[in-house]
Amino acid sequence: SQQGEEDPQALSIQEGENATMNCSYKTSINNLQWYRQNSGRGLVHLILIRSNEREKHSGRLRVTLDTSKKSSSLLITASRAADTASYFCATDATGTASKLTFGTGTRLQVTL
């Protein structure tokens, strides 16, 4: 069962612009995580936000979490061509013993 759903499915922007991706989920969570996947490779962990946190920053990444709306957003500022990848949100739902459920991802294309 898919816990997280990302929106949009695909996003194309120019270098230097900001990219925003959204994630909605269905049940209560312990934390929400964002991952990046370059084409044909494994996923790389970007950032984790706990259920009692509302916003978190890491370099050019900003994540927000709204547990009342069961949604999260990932903002990449001043995007670069190297940010081209698929981005996934993953939720650690309460009562599921620390296993993550992933969404279907947003494909981000950053052009020069």
Place this chain on the structure above:
Amino acid sequence: DVKVTQSSRYLVKRTGEKVFLECVQDMDHENMFWYRQDPGLGLRLIYFSYDVKMKEKGDIPEGYSVSREKKERFSLILESASTNQTSMYLCASSLVALQGYTFGSGTRLTVV
């Protein structure tokens, strides 16, 4: 850096073969996971393990089994490969509940 190594990047197997996918992590992580990734479906959890000789079914365990005889190694077994098991298989590990996963590079399995 934690490293998760999957033994093969690409595999081609015949229908009915028994297939072993190996995953090794080098940082003494307790938790290990097997996911499969298919276009439009995101990542789906097959099996996971919280300790040696322990295993738990994920969302899609049918047609698969796992083995964890040593802490660092988690093997996924396709008892009798079928064409609908053609997919990208991703192994991951984590130390504790509130930590991100470290993924291997993936094994792209084709069953013909």
